[in-house]
Amino acid sequence: MSTQAAPTPDALPSPWPIVARAVALLTAIISVLLIAFAWPSVRSSVHHVPIAVAGPTAAVKQVTAALGQRLPDAFEITEVADTAAAEQLIRDREVYGAIDVSSGTAQVITASAASAAVAQTLHSVATALSQAQAQGTSTAVAVRDLVPLPADDPRGAGLAAGGLPLVMGGLLAALLLTRLVRGTTRRVTAALAFAITGGLAVAAILQFWLGSLNGSYLANTSAIALTIAATSLTILGLESLLGYAGFGLGAATMMLVGNPLSGTSTAPEMLPGWSGTFGQLLPPGAGGQLLRSTAFFDGHGATHSVSVLVTWLALGVVLCLASGLRTRRTATVADTAERPAAHATV
Incomplete structure (x- = not known):
């Protein structure tokens, strides 16, 4: 007559409370992973990005007011007198880009190497800035990339x-x-x-x-x-x-x-x-x-x-x-x- 050996404790099925705890732990882990990686991307927006505005005081104030109306709290603006000062701030990584109205015609200076996303944002507001500078008339805005990304990887x-x-x-x-x-x-x-x-x-x-x-x-x-x-x-x-x-x-x-x-x-x-x-x-x-x-x-x-x-x-x-x-x-x-x-x- 053959006898069947009793199962060892390791071979016994896990109690259901342990199964429930494992499921709860895995759910918590995947939730934390989703929050960690998705939250910054979903909530990403432009706020307090440092840029420069170059030009005469009156024109600079006009541009600043237009920016504040269209994108409140989007930019921290440093006012400078001319194009050279704005470009120096960009090269020193003090600002991400500049709006230059020193010549009377609005020009957007970007640095895609500093941030392609910020450069794209400056592109999107270029038309609005030109309209504010030209008192409502539609004028094409020159956009110049001062510090571009490499040609082999233009998107970074x-x-x-x-x-x-x-x-x-x-x-x-x-x-x-x-x-x-x-x-x-x-x-x-x-x-x-x-x-x-x-x-x-x-x-x-x-x-x-x-x-x-x-x-x-x-x-x-x-x-x-x-x-x-x-x-x-x-x-x-x-x-x-x-x-x-x-x-x-x-x-x-x-x-x-x-x-x-x-x-x-x-x-x-x-x-x-x-x-x-x-x-x-x-x-x-x-x-x-x-x-x-x-x-x-x-x-x-x-x-x-x-x-x-x-x-x-x-x-x-x-x-x-x-x-x-x-x-x-x-x-x-x-x-x-x-x-x-x-x-x-x-």
Whole structure:
């Protein structure tokens, strides 16, 4: 007579409450992902975008009033006397574009390399500005792109799409190094080495193959490498100090918060509310703005981004060192506790 073995606990079906909790958790996760990536895009609009208006005071006031009536709170306007001053502000990344009425005929000066979305917005209001300048008569407006995107990538698709691989590269670096490399110094060294090699590779692909970047290859490489290093070392430091919880915290910060709020595909000022400003305080946003500066503006406007990235990089190194010191202290205490026991046994 054969007997059937009793099922082990692992083979038993999960209780229904556990199934319900798993479904609820998955629902929460997909909702958070949707909010993180869709909310900034759906709520994107023009608000407080810095531009310049050049020309005589009376004409500038007229243009400013027309802008305020058509798009309230859309622009932060800097008044300048002439075309040269407006162009200098654009090249220094102080403003995204300019309305020039210094010659008596309205001219729109854009910088699609700073933000194709803002340049498109300035195109759309050009007719209204010309009508205001010409007192209601329909006049064609000259639009000039002072700092254009590369001819091989006129929409800036490569630069916009390049933000996610940088974040993913930092995440994968932290994940692999914690699994494959032992020792705090070796992990930090490996992360920095990967940032350099990854920067060289990504910059080469974007600049020489896809044609998405201009400027100095070494400067672009440095911007990308600094972004990768800041991301990977921060996550590596959190993981080394807090374990899986630290890795999850770092991954969520960079992937679910930093990447959607980076403003790389549009402009930080076009994101809803405070999110654009906050996104520039995280590595993905700061890295995207730094790469625009090195690729198209000879490094102008890069100070804030470099400061943010260096701060995150330093934080990651400090966290790694703190974890290493804690590990050494724990090992020393354990060794000290074992010695009396060994003497007692003898």
